[in-house]
Amino acid sequence: MGLDQDLAQDLTGALAANACDVEFSESTRKTPAEMIFCPANPAALAKARRLNPGLPIVVISRVPEVSIWLDALEAGAADYCAPPFEAVQLRWLLDTHLTVRRSAAVAA
Numbered sequence: 001m002g003l004d005q006d007l008a009q010d011l012t013g014a015l016a017a018n019a020c021d022v023e024f025s026e027s028t029r030k031t032p033a034e035m036i037f038c039p040a041n042p043a044a045l046a047k048a049r050r051l052n053p054g055l056p057i058v059v060i061s062r063v064p065e066v067s068i069w070l071d072a073l074e075a076g077a078a079d080y081c082a083p084p085f086e087a088v089q090l091r092w093l094l095d096t097h098l099t100v101r102r103s104a105a106v107a108a
Contacts, residue, residue, distance in 0.1 A: 002044045014085035040068050056097035
């Protein structure tokens, strides 16, 4: 949601290496989302949380700074990621946040 084109393209390539389907959308989707990626700005994160309650939201930033990461987590992001996007890094994010979400759904 709302990522600039170059950053979105880099992320899409790394997600494709993990056999993930990617859809760019801020409103209606063809398939239900399981995870949302959004830029590291408070307004974008608030919008992503409002439109996708209950989904893990990963904040993406070109600048890998601890302060941005902590601000994102305090604002409700599930995690933070910065390029270069590596398949192993994204696999960890997917496994961590999607497994937690699926486990919670099973427990409910």
